[in-house]
Amino acid sequence: MVGVDLGPGAPVAVLDVGGTEIKTSVLDGEGHLSPAVHSPTPRGADVVERVLDAVSDHVEQVRDAQPAPAAVGLVVPGIVDADRGVAVFSENLVWHDVPFRDLVAERTGLPVGFGHDVATAGRAELELGAARGVADAAVLVVGTGIAAALFVEGRPLLGHGWAGELGHSVVDPGGPACVCGAHGCLEAIASAAAITRRYTAATGIEVPGAREVLALAEAGDEAARNIWDNAIAALAAGIRQLAAILSPEVVVIGGGLSRAGDALFGPLADAVGRTTPPHRVPELRPAAIGAYAGLVGAALLGREAAR
Ligand SMILES: [Zn+2]
Missing domain, CATH: 3.30.420.40 (ATPase, nucleotide binding domain)
Known part of the structure; x- marks a missing residue:
């Protein structure tokens, strides 16, 4: 996908949760991302629970892949404190202080790389793209x-x-x-x-x-x-x-x-x-990486978490 090669390393289940849609993919051991699957971002009072469900469902679906993912890479919009693994605020998805990194680790039993969609997309452009x-x-x-x-x-x-x-x-x-x-x-x-x-x-x-x-x-x-x-x-x-x-x-x-x-x-x-x-x-x-830079960045975070 998008011609980006992350090189050999741990396979990762990757998710980019946006304001309107969730993109999912799998980073394989060679460093290639599978074509992104798009689904609408859930809305409503239980949005956090439903985003967590979407993450668990994706991990379950790709668990049978060979080799199975060793980590999850997840990025979300809004204000994100990546050091603490917390989504501080999203105007769009209406959540406050959600400790996504720990919640996803609990649900999946995998290490989780967690970050902000734009910051992470920027990192992908800096490490692998236009900058x-x-x-x-x-x-x-x-x-x-x-x-x-x-x-x-x-x-x-x-x-x-x-x-x-x-x-x-x-x-x-x-x-x-x-x-x-x-x-x-x-x-x-x-x-x-x-x-x-x-x-x-x-x-x-x-x-x-x-x-x-x-x-x-x-x-x-x-x-x-x-x-x-x-x-x-x-x-x-x-x-x-x-x-x-x-x-x-x-x-x-x-x-x-x-x-x-x-x-x-x-x-x-x-x-x-x-x-x-x-x-x-x-x-x-x-x-250079454009619309999929968030996924590529999430894959980089997942690789780090797997180490
Ligand atoms: Zn303004």
Whole structure:
């Protein structure tokens, strides 16, 4: 899958629990991941119990594989304290302080590598993907929301799970309201969901996603053009904040919006480097592992736990 080779080591049952779907896979002893299986993320008051059921079911299903998995690799969204193995908070899945690492270890009897989806996806891009060999890097995931995995001198900057919430950095104080209560957060202007929502708010026309807004902009629709250009300017402002504070050599951009390709990367690189800044201008690169970076990262965590 996705051409990533983790090399020989322990086989791992791998899960990436997202806001809308759970991806499962198995890392074999040679270092290859099986094709991902997608299922909807459970919702409701018993979401923790049902996610635990999904993990146990996956481990049971792959237990008969030869060789059987020696560990579980699991990543989840929200605020995650990977050191303690605890999912601190998820706005989306509505959970607080869930000790997933211990709960999964109890249920499966296997060692568990546990982490945050974006931080772990970032690590996969750093070790095996678009930022391979780069010491100072940021991996931005621009999808329904916006979050970043940060690496300084080769080490992840985690802040016990609180670092990297770039989506809630304010890039336009007079801008639209954000779910967090602030105004003009990067995520409220430039996420794929925000681009879609803002187009509908401006025109009354429903569109399925940001891709359609870009297509309309390219066809000469003025409202779509404004919203797309606004998103690019906001992303550039966010990346310039990163450059001023952390000075990454490389900024990798993944998530749904990165599939816009040159329509995103061309104008964004122009906007990031437009003025002579008092900081290093980072090189922008599209994610190499992309949609499956969370699974690859979970596999890396599982391998570590198996040792
Ligand atoms: Zn916000």
